[in-house]
Amino acid sequence: MRLFIATLLACTSCLLASPGLAAPARDPLESARWEDMRKLYFPGQRVVFDDRVRVTAPVTAEDSMNVPVRVDASGLPGVRKVTVFADFNPILEILRFYPQGALASLGFRVKLQQSTPIRAAAQTADGVWHVGGTWVNTAGGGCTAPSTGSASPEWQSKLGEVSGRLWLPVAEAPEASAPAQAGKGGKPGQGNEPVRLRLRIIHPMDTGLAPGIPAFFVQDLKVTEAGGKELMRIEAFEPVSENPVFTLDLPPARAAGPIVVSGRDNNGNAINARIAP
């Protein structure tokens, strides 16, 4: 009973701690696990629900091993870090990314074990976490199935191999068409459009939850300019889908030269690639 009162007081104080911010106190996704998520990821920190953190994913997952997700917090100024998690996944955290020189957006695919909210929390320079998310319904089972790679020896020779490509805005690359930028307001050839970078890395991304197959996944990725300036750092976890595909948007000025991708998996295997425009 005493604990109950303490919790109530704590809730009241976090409401009081965010005056002036038009944030709903209740989880808009009405997840039974939101309070656990809040305590786990943002203990003692300010959290607001914010529509500027957009999470796009299908309402119903066709393939629980490959659920496409795109996080876009680029409408929120000064994002330092974004963490993405799923309330009901056996491994909650999907990935974190630090949009240092890149736009605060990232596309990827995840494995889901059951229907769950997928949330992105973007931390701004003032330390506040801005949370957006969406529910995904799925038949499930995505986290306890073995990777297709683990069943065949073929991936071993290609482990960590990266294929990547840059799409420059139309004005700079007349032969290519720039990716659709819904809601960005940029017009082709005006030079304010981002450069699109897409990467695919060959890796089984085993969760460790399939019987007899240990966790084996890409852990760290750095996307840098050839000169060494960091554009984005990604810390991935087990739920990211096999052979991860990432979609990044970079400011045009940052992507004039080649892009370097480097990183490692949890067994220390190195990932190194150079992507020319």
Add this chain to the structure above:
Amino acid sequence: MKKILMLALSLCALAGLAPAGVTVATALAADAGRFDYGLRPERIAENTWVVVGRREDFTTENGGNIVNTAFVATGAGVVVIDTGSSKRYGEQLLAAIASVTDEPVAMVLNTHFHPDHFLGNQAFPADRLFALPATIRGIAADGNAFAENLYRMSGDWMRGTEVVVPPNPLAPGPLRVGRHDFEVLALGGHTEADLALYDRTTGVLFASDLVFNERAPTTPHAHLGNWLSALDRLEATGAALVVPGHGPVSRDGGAIAQTRAYLGWLERTLNDAAERGLDMTEVLALPVPASIRRIALAEAEYRRSVVHLYPAAEQRALARAGQR
């Protein structure tokens, strides 16, 4: 505090149980009249009938009656093409066959390894079941997972359904049964192995799921290039009547043309999106043109197909960058 919590818990449990009990009682009372697929054999040529399913996805309401099955009374026994989506469907198909012919079942063909085409196998003599070798392997490997999925989607219609793997491999080429000269076409594209059966005697082509008519094609195991080539092979038969795997029988070749147009659009859309660098979520959000949208389930199937097929398209687009 503890007591109140316990009370609340037990109330929840009761609230959960009561409606379930009611449902069970109602289901038992209504069982006799339910689970009737209403299969009606439609005679489309001499000795030839088709049972046309609904142009829908699996639901607990249609029980999986979304597929076409067919049969030919050859004079030396009935050749059955596909057995439907459950034990009940198979039993009712067998009864429907007996309602129009006295001939015994001579051969049962499973055209490919998707569950709506073989889960009725239990109703037929196991030694009469035939399929292409890759289909036999596919049913053995994935049949149970497919059946489990249909228990989830079709519900009680599935009761008692178990996978029966066809024991007899079928080879491509001519096949004479009774008075009918068939040609077995071993193709692929909708799945790894798709069996089409052309009856030279009547000019009827049983196209399996290589052809959909007024219902958007499904692609969970599709290879679009192979599928489009398979359509050329089907068209080359010059069949007078085409029985698609889903949708109405086609008398003018329109079903093959429509399937080709849909698949061509799908392939172009995905390849174009991959070449433009779109993220999969952006591809899912692309509008489906009106000419495609008028086909049943086109928007839903397009979005499913993106998940099935975009990874290969984007892989090709990324690989091309490496070659430049």
